Amino acid sequence: MALRRFRSARPRPGRADASPEPDIHGSQAAHRAVRLTRWGMVWEQAARAFWPLVTLTSLIFALLSLGGVEAAPPVVLPWLAGLAVLALIAASVWGGLRYARVSEDAAEARVDATLPGRPLTALSDHAAIGGEGALWQAHLAQMRAQADGARAVRPDAELTRRDPYALRLAGMVALAMALIFGGAGQLGQGMEAIAATFRPAPERGEDVATGPSWEGWAQPPAYTGRPTVYLNALAEGQDLELPKGSEVTFRLYGEGIGVTQDIGTSVDEDPLAPAFTAEMTGTIEVAGRSFPITVLPDNAPTVAAGNAPERRADGRLVQDFTAQDDHGVVSGEAAIDLDLASVTREFGLAVDPEPREALVLDLPMPRGQRKDIAGQLVEDLSRHPFANLPVTVSLRVQDGIEQQGEAAPMQTILPGRRFFNPVASALVEIRRDLLWSRDNARRSAEILRALTWQPEGFIDPVLYQELRGGVTLLESGPLAEEPRDDLAEALWQAALKLEDGGLADALARMREAQEKLSEAIRNGASEDEIQRLMDELREATDAYTQMLAEQGEQQDPADRFAQNPPQGQSITGDQIQQMMDEIQRLMNEGRMAEAQQLLEQFNRMMENLEVRQGQPGEGDGQGSPMNRSMNELADTLREQQELSDEAFGEMQRQFREGGQGGEQQRGEMGDRQQELRQQLGQQRGLMPGQGSEQGDAARRQLDEAGRAMEDAEQALREGDMAGAMERQADAIESMREGMRAMGEMMGEGEQQAQDGQQQGQQGQQGQPGQQGQAQGQGQQSQGRAMLDPLGRELSGNGNRITTGDPLAEGVDPAARARDLLDEIRRRSGERSRPEDERDYLGRLLDRF
Template sequence: MDASQTTTFQAPGLSRKIGLAWLALAWEGLWPRLVPVLSFVALFIAAAHLDLFAGLDPWVHTGILAALALALIGLCWWRLRDFSLPTQEAAIRRLERDSGVPHRPLVAVQDRLAAGESDPMSAALWEAHRRREAERLAGLSNKPAHPGLAVLDTWALRFVPLLALIVAIAVAGGWRSDRMAAAFTPAFPPPPPVVANLWIAPPAYTGKPPIYLDMADKDKVLRVPVGSKLAGFVDDVRGRKPPQLKIDGNGTEFATVGKGKYQVEQVITEGKQITLMARGDEQARWKLHVIPDLAPTIEFAKPIGVDKWSTKIEYIAGDDFGVTGVQLQIRLHGSVLGDDMLSADEEPEVIRLDLPVAGNTKKVADTFVRDLTSHPWAGLKVTVMLFATDALGQKGRSSVETFLLPERVFNDPTARALIVLRKALTRDPKAFRPDVADGMRLVQAKPESYRNDAVVQLGLRIGAARLAQNGDKENITETQKLLWDLAMRLENGSMTDAERALEQARQELRDAMQRNAGDEEIERLIQQLYDAMAKWQKELAEKMQDPEERRRMMEQAEKMDPNNTITGDDLQKMLDKIREMAKNGQREEAKRLLEELRKMMENATPMMAQPGQQRQQGQRGQQGQGNQQGREMMNQLDRLSRRQNQLLGESEREGRQQQGRQGQQGQRQQGQQGQQGQQGQQGQQGQQGQQGQRGQGQQPGDGQWGEQQRGQQEGLRGQLGDFMKKLDENGMGMPESLGRAERNMREAEDALRRGDPREASRSQRRALDNLQQGMTDMAEQMRQRGPGNNQDIAEIEERERRSEDRDPLGRSDGNYGDAVDTGVDKVPLELERQRSREILDELRRRAGEQRPKDELDYIDRLLKTY
């Protein structure tokens, strides 16, 4: 055998034993260094489980954690700075020592022959030696590691952290991960959330309220009109970048207005989703539905009608958010109507009339009544079209209607001739201009045909000369107006201007009521109507001074129905009713009454200014006087009933207040009885009995009230007595119910004298019932008196029929004071108007007093004119 060859000897499990020896050496070097670090960690865990970090200031907690972390890092470095892992030779030596085998067999089997490798004898001896040492490797074994902590820690302080940890976990009820998390996370307040105050303001013309966006209402569908403005503010003090508002992905960055404060403003025209982005995340999201603004619609409600000389057009218009304007356009038949007609051009072939519309009314249903007989197109076929506009300027049109524009019928032959000339000038100005000028000269040459009127003569002369010299549009228009004015002068005399001013004042007042004008403007226009009426009556009276004119007017009056004849007093009363209705907010009723005024003016006769008419119609006047007298007596009895009702309300209110005072006294006495003994209780009961007796009689301060009430009740009873005497003087039967009412009033006086408001209210209620029964009995008597009272009886029956279904303002339930069109134009009775006026005066008085805010708001809503 070659001595240079070395045989490798391996014992079973030798590598594992060397590895265990290496681990034992590593553990003995590392564990004494780790014990202080682990004790530090155990103490921290024990403190966490004992919740020692709770309640600390966040910054103090952070400082403690930082100090502990630095201490732990320093301790680890200090203990492990000189630690190094054991070598392979040290592990082999440790295994040899643990086994107790001499001569280091592990080293021997790995050694090599230093010299004599070439000598066979030496090599054989070396190989035998190695075999013998390899046989000894089987006896190698590992011993446990011995870190030697007992020598280093003679006081066994290493067990203190362990015991503290065990006790802390036991106290905490087991392992507490929440307390461990709280120990590692200082209780800093969370970052302030993104505060968004956003809203969507619909356009003002829509009348819709703003929509506030709540960040909690995610996926809420927002229905907003097109053109709405999205605005608001966002507070984001922790945000590094301004927030963004996205509508379908199109972002708009908020404008910075201060530190952490941003604002945005954007008009919404389309989109399906709104998203608020801040701090790089989505903060809120809302679904969006944009409501389009449709074009308005307008149509004729009924075929165009003609009422004598007036043109009557009923129309209905509507828009989803409100109609802002309605325009009527009239053209001669054959002209073209289109959207361009809404532009303000100067075409004389178009009549444009802007009709009054209350601001932003979704539905407009009105009637246009206007006297267009003065227009040159009177008597010709025309086409009419209606246009409606909304706040966005969108236009809606109606169908085209064709009708014959009414013309005034002239009785005076010269006036008819002038109107014929005017029509010819209207049909073809260029062709008929010379003929019309010659015709005007021919009429002017015969002064007897126009009663030698110098105004007519001068007008014809000047008009003919101007027309012959100049044929432009302006001169043609002026000549047409001149011919109309001269014809009206010949037909009606100087009254034309006053009548025209009266009609214009009436129309202006109606238009103002239609567009809901303010009270000051309505009052001014009503006064203007008063003045125009006075001027018209004055000129009518002056015209009656002419014997020929008086004779002609009287001939017309004889041909008319006497029941249609009106007087100056009738017109004045109607104007007073219109003013009263406008003041009370009854705009629709006032508009109907203005239309009635127009019809009355058309039926007006000279009898209203002729004193002799009373003698000619003496019988009818006496009958009317009887009707008026009966109506006045019914009104007087109604006033007595309403005054009795007021006294009844005051008595009931005083009775409730007296009962409340007694209840308060009883509560105070019960409190005193609870504090006193049985003897005191008996004394209080006696005192309570005495006070109860006084409560049934007269309370302190009640004597003055009772005396005042008794005086008012006595005065009302005296008025009833005078009324019954008047009934007897006029030959009318005395209803028994009025006698019972007088006795009930006397009983109420006696109760008020005793200071007993409850008994007084019971008597007053019986008196009120008897007064109302008396009104019914009087109505029956008037019915039995024969003709002439039908109107009064009908009004009384209608009032009785609806009296049980009224609200506090006298309006019928579900019909709002008969404001809804029922096919008949109804005007409130005098009693109803007076009652409404009294209620409004009382509301205005209360609105100026010191009252709770809720009550004042409610009064303001009642006083508001819709």
């Protein structure tokens, strides 16, 4: 049987007799494989023909997107753009010539070549002789079965061979970088820059609208805190005030534009960017505009010392000072020098002193604004050689341009620690003489020999051996500076041991525990670490207060602090414990900022302290803890009411002015609210009566008042005057409730004291003259003439509510007085009442 092989004609698109293209010899798999293979061959042809065009386009796009055009000089841009366009055209033509259309037959032949026996070609054959019988049909069936296994052939453009330098990969990487790091803005700017090189320059004319031909800025010195002024935004003819030293800079964009000025010297001679410093009042002219400039002089800062330095109980120097500057003080220092002319030249001071440089201390500077400073220098100078000697104190401050202001030197006695133990006082005097001049070595050795003569009974053996070693050192020959300083330190430690008997060590341990706890709170230490440090502080404070109390039993505190009496710094051990309990409670509640503030107040209180034994509430005088707490709370309540009135006035101002401005006023009110909250927290910590029903109730009310004050502070800083007034009213009400509970506690204590007094009088009625005296006192306590309208004794201190006689008063006068005070406070807080009436009620509250 002969075969006749030919290709069956396929209908072509566009012909009238075209019919749907049949499957290849009835095989759907072969048809799909041929179609996919043809698409792959089309991609092969396109990739081979146009990969240079695609690579070149990617590189140009990346160059534009990544800002490469900006790096090229404007003169070169047209040539680069022309070369790029020519390259794109050449690549397009080259690709078009190389691209060839892929036919169906070529795709079928590629698929058929992958099949065994080329079944697709076999299915196109016809028998030339012998007919297409059963054998032929069996042959076709076998070929169809093999054609059903046809698969699309993977395309291969052979770009690796055609692009041996991998230029196409460089183009792909550049395109990816442009898409990731490039931007549409840079792409547009690059195209705009290229287009601008082909655009003809517009003819200049008077009517052509252009942008600003210049820009100017005035930048005040950084230390002034003033913002930079944009001169273009100023109104025509507007005066401009600049601090001295401001830098004025211009940027000129047009030709024939210049800047003339007479306010200062130039700092940049660039004709397109002139700059100069404002030093004097004058005028700046640029492009037809004139700017009158007023240069504000930078005055030198001023500083003044307060009263003469105070001496604390521990010998620390306390010096008040004030400083002012128009833009703010940067730094300050205090120079302390010996006033030799005022020294009494006798005993160890009779010889000439060794030269010693002045002591220079940095003045503490607050954070934030420093235009008006009221500060306090606190320094422990008890060990300095100038301690307890006449000195001159000179205060100096400096502003941002290093201008200095100096106060007149102040002559005073440099505060130092006083020693009352005779031996300790003698050791300190020997130390002073040695630090004054080493020529006093022989005299000091003689005094030490006298002190150590027959030491049995009044000098500790260990101290005796140390002092005898000092005698040997002083008599061994010329005394060098370093051994002199070591001996002076040993004498100081010996004097402290004799004077305090270990109290100085206890104070040092307490201060160290305070500093550790403060540092832990500031650094956000763990709860276990903070609790451990709190326990250490409790132990150190208990040891110190116990030793201080024991020492107070042996000598009169008035004699110990004769030159600087405590003046209200007396406090009981129970009050110290209450304040520490308050610190513990704040830390347990997570209110670390408030705990830190209260701890700092506790530290300051313990620096100058006389511990007094006894129970809180002792005594009826004004100095008792209960009366002091009532007075302080009354002052805080009055200040809170005044602040609430100011918040009401600020709210009215906001309503009139539409809520504009007032940020500084609101910030100041927020600061004052914060101070009142801290003041209330300290008063709560020192309030007596812990553990009693009324005392605990008063503490709860003051705690509620503190939280309301905190919310009011936040509202004030945010400008929410209505919310601030609401929380301030809550704070005022809680403080009133707390004072009411304290009044009840005070009344119970006075009643117990009266009962005890009556019992004592009954036991003494048998003695002549005392019975009549007791009766007279009873009549006096029952008399109406001894009470004011609020039920308080006129002979008292004006802040203690008495009970009186219930029959004479009709009702409990204490309750009546409290009700009357509450009614006055309620009416004074009503904004609807006339201002004159509220002023009168305020005067009543201030008086009573």
